[in-house]
Amino acid sequence: MKNIVILISGRGSNMQAIVDADIAGAKIAAVIANRADAGGLVWAAERGIDTAVLDHKGFAGREAFDAALAELIDGYRPDLVVLAGFMRILTAGFVNHYANRLINIHPSLLPSFTGLHTHERAINEGVKFAGCTVHFVTAELDHGPIIAQAVVPVLDDDTPDTLAARVLKEEHRLYPQAVADFAADRLVLEAGRVKRRG
Ligand code: GRF
Numbered sequence: 001m002k003n004i005v006i007l008i009s010g011r012g013s014n015m016q017a018i019v020d021a022d023i024a025g026a027k028i029a030a031v032i033a034n035r036a037d038a039g040g041l042v043w044a045a046e047r048g049i050d051t052a053v054l055d056h057k058g059f060a061g062r063e064a065f066d067a068a069l070a071e072l073i074d075g076y077r078p079d080l081v082v083l084a085g086f087m088r089i090l091t092a093g094f095v096n097h098y099a100n101r102l103i104n105i106h107p108s109l110l111p112s113f114t115g116l117h118t119h120e121r122a123i124n125e126g127v128k129f130a131g132c133t134v135h136f137v138t139a140e141l142d143h144g145p146i147i148a149q150a151v152v153p154v155l156d157d158d159t160p161d162t163l164a165a166r167v168l169k170e171e172h173r174l175y176p177q178a179v180a181d182f183a184a185d186r187l188v189l190e191a192g193r194v195k196r197r198g
Helices: 013-020 040-046 062-074 092-097 118-125 160-183
Strands: 002-008 026-033 051-053 080-083 102-106 129-136 146-153 187-190 193-196
Touching: 002 013, 002 040, 002 062, 002 160, 013 026, 013 040, 013 160, 026 040, 026 062, 026 160, 040 051, 062 092, 080 160, 102 160, 118 129, 118 160, 129 160, 146 160, 146 193
Parallel strands: 002 026, 002 080, 026 051, 080 102
Antiparallel strands: 102 129, 129 146, 187 193
């Protein structure tokens, strides 16, 4: 059984998709937020999942916050840490501590559109396809070996909101699948590329 800790900052719809997928061989050990008002916390607590809040505003800087966060996470002996809308830039120390067991979902087809406002930027660039990417987290923001991607069309009358909704639907399919692949040891990392076994 793989222990999984999920980090959120907001509504946590990806976290909910992962919990609802009831992944074989995976136990959601805890959901941790850096904001007490993260909507997903109540949802997780109602389902009997351990929840915790570690407010970054109570710390002098990133290093101190990340050290406390790692201590909290490690109490759950995680095999995998899942970032699901966790809106914090993580220090290299934190990322390296969880090397090859820290994953993120980003709402673009990486390496295009790293950072924020991905849907607005995709529309402004006139790209015809958008999507989402699950990747291992490395110290460089929104880089790191790509585990899985899903593609959606960008329609002529799309707004950032309509495109976000289309992408989010794919996120909810892709992320649980990627976690299931990790839990079943199907992901093989070779020379910076992730291959899926089986
Ligand atoms: C998602 O779009 C995800 O790709 C991005 O942040 C958003 C989080 O949404 N990293 P939710 O909190 O999972 O609903």
